[in-house]
Amino acid sequence: MKKLALPLLTSLLLAACATTPQTKPEPPQPAPLAATPVAQAASFADNPIVYFVVTDRFANGNPANDGSYGRRKDGEQEIGTFHGGDLAGLTAKLKEGYFTQLGVNAIWITAPYEQIRGWVVGGKNEFRHYSYHGYYALDYTVLDQNMGTPDELREFVDTAHAQGVRVLFDVVMNHPGYADINTLSEFVPGLLWKGWQQYTLKDYHSWIDYNNFAFGDWWGGKWVRAGLPGYGEGGRDDLTMQLAYLPDFRTDNKEFVGLPKFLKNKPGTRAVELPNTTVRGYLVKWLSDWVRDYGIDGFRCDTAKHVELDAWKDLKTAATAALADWKARNPGKKIDDVPFWMTGEVWGQDVSRNAYFDHGFDSLINFEFQDRVGATSLEAIYSDYASKLGPRRFDVLSYLSSHDTRLFDRSKLQNAGSALMLAPGGVQIYYGDESGRKEGPATAGDPQQATRSDMNWQAMDAELLAHWRKLGDFRRRHPAIARGEHRKLADTPYVFSRSHAGFADRIVAAPQASGEVSLPVAGVFREGETVRDAYSGATAKVSQGQVKLVATGTVLLEAAGQR
Structure with a gap:
């Protein structure tokens, strides 16, 4: 829902870029994976x-x-x-x-x-x-x-x-919601002036009697802050203000309340009185x-x-x-x-x-x-x-x-x-x-x-x-995309890896890559391992820590058979 405008967000401090695989010792090589254990290991909250x-x-x-x-x-x-x-x-x-x-x-x-x-x-x-x-x-x-x-x-x-x-x-x-004319006409009709049926955009509010204490038959002052007869005014802080002039639920009110009158009389409602x-x-x-x-x-x-x-x-x-x-x-x-x-x-x-x-x-x-x-x-x-x-x-x-x-x-x-x-x-x-x-x-x-x-x-x-x-x-x-350890592997094209030992999951991706490319994958996929580009469907073998293929705009590498 639209809120009041705020100043621009302050920018986050950027984490230092990971060192490329070529300048630090290569980690242990992971074994090939199957797709099923990954899917079973991760929950919705993980990804x-x-x-x-x-x-x-x-x-x-x-x-x-x-x-x-x-x-x-x-x-x-x-x-x-x-x-x-x-x-x-x-x-x-x-x-x-x-x-x-x-x-x-x-x-x-x-x-x-x-x-x-x-x-x-x-x-x-x-x-x-x-x-x-x-x-x-x-x-x-x-x-x-x-x-x-x-x-x-x-x-x-x-x-x-x-x-x-x-x-x-x-x-x-x-x-x-607001107290609109149609809803009021059904549940609190005494708040509308005679002839209200002809209301338009230009004169909408002139048909509602905003000084009438019959507004108490709507939500009621114990339920909301609304600045109307029988209601408290909205406050000036985040918790008590009337956002966009909407009635503000008194969720901070410790007092026990009954159902609003309009709900008691509303056909088809499932709302019932709850004790205390x-x-x-x-x-x-x-x-x-x-x-x-x-x-x-x-x-x-x-x-x-x-x-x-x-x-x-x-x-x-x-x-x-x-x-x-x-x-x-x-x-x-x-x-x-x-x-x-x-x-x-x-x-x-x-x-x-x-x-x-x-x-x-x-x-x-x-x-x-x-x-x-x-x-x-x-x-x-x-x-x-x-x-x-x-x-x-x-x-x-x-x-x-x-x-x-x-x-x-x-x-x-x-x-x-x-x-x-x-x-x-x-x-x-x-x-x-x-x-x-x-x-x-x-x-x-x-x-x-x-x-x-x-x-x-x-x-x-x-x-x-x-x-x-x-x-x-x-x-x-x-799930390694959402939760894995991130490493930058190359700048041009930009290539990175994500690996998660707990999910036994690892990927390499180049978000923007086209034409013949040679992508570094050392430390993610082992030498001689067959990988698949999930974006194009092509497969390739790791040779000298690289994968060569024809990119079609994006490259999404996973262990072959991991689908």
Whole structure:
């Protein structure tokens, strides 16, 4: 979710480049490996390859749900309206093999639980902004009908698990959605002036009686800070502020609360009164129930810096127990026994360890990678990241494009794809980076909307997609890329190795190499050993510590037969 602008990140101190094999004693030669033991040795947390998709903008598998709750297109640029993507569409693409061909082992989807019914004013009074992105929650206990049905969610999760792909929910504990006119008309109609049905972008707020204490029938002052009659004002610090004027959940409130009045009366909700429970307790219960009911494998936690660390720890504890319970009841549907996994958005986070990792987070989103690629050498990035992330004291998800920042230069996605998919630590693919998806329409008041265009199924860059598929498949089979010891082997073309004794895994890669090349591999592959270039499919034997072959843009070397 878009946050307040921050100063540019300070650059990291670069780790010293590794000495080339020619100037130091050659280490013991490893033995040839088979692929199966490597795959068994590494867990998801060792090598996360996460595909982030804005579900509404990806694939429309069930057009019958497109107009749920009376939502409509605006007939203009459709910047902030629902476009039709849903869970059924994701399932269809799973069945086509789209994600496994990319090497993806987890899909992060936008929050699928029920959102505010209507729209609010987007940008600077520029467009109708619906909650297609999942950040304006109304009811955490039921699916949003635009996303699909419980059966469709179950089929999506089961289909993903059958392919070894985990499902991650985007979750928000910092705020619910705005009090939009359509939602108020259904649950607190006394807040709207007579004739509200004729509201427009220009006069939207004039139809809501913002001085009316009937707002207490909405979330209520014990639940949120909202600056409305009967509510406290948002604070000035990260934990109590109203981010983007959204109501701020009082997750720090120790007082026991009952259900908000609108939820008590809401048809179809699964929310029930919980004895001796706080706002935080309700949210933790609601979110962890998705894990217990469907086997959701992990959460990406939105606006993490705006919620108390102990709240995130509570969520992780509850979700971990819920997933263990689901796996015990569904042994035939689970992928493995890896525990619940959690990553978070801490705006401005780089590759450094902090208190979040002691409060439930296995990973955090890495905001700096997008800026470093192209601005500094790959060796500087890789040696830095490998020294910090290889031992897995903590982890990050690096990305090229984001729904909150910008799309990476579309003309440079080939080399950038290599840079990302060969990076140490976890990686996140933003939907369409692999296919050349173009920017969509946006406004001056909200330029990030351009990053959320429809998936370009009818105009995919086939060559680019093939490139990403080779990289993803190679990465998924080699946890040493994420966790291995990194060594630079040559400068021109740039060649490096990653080796991990614990996984019995080793690779050599040249991210940008074309034509006849002779690549150093001494200390990684032994003399006379046959290696395979997973990118071109060619094989070659190691001779005098070198491998000679014809490179086709990228070289990805592994022991022959390791597939």
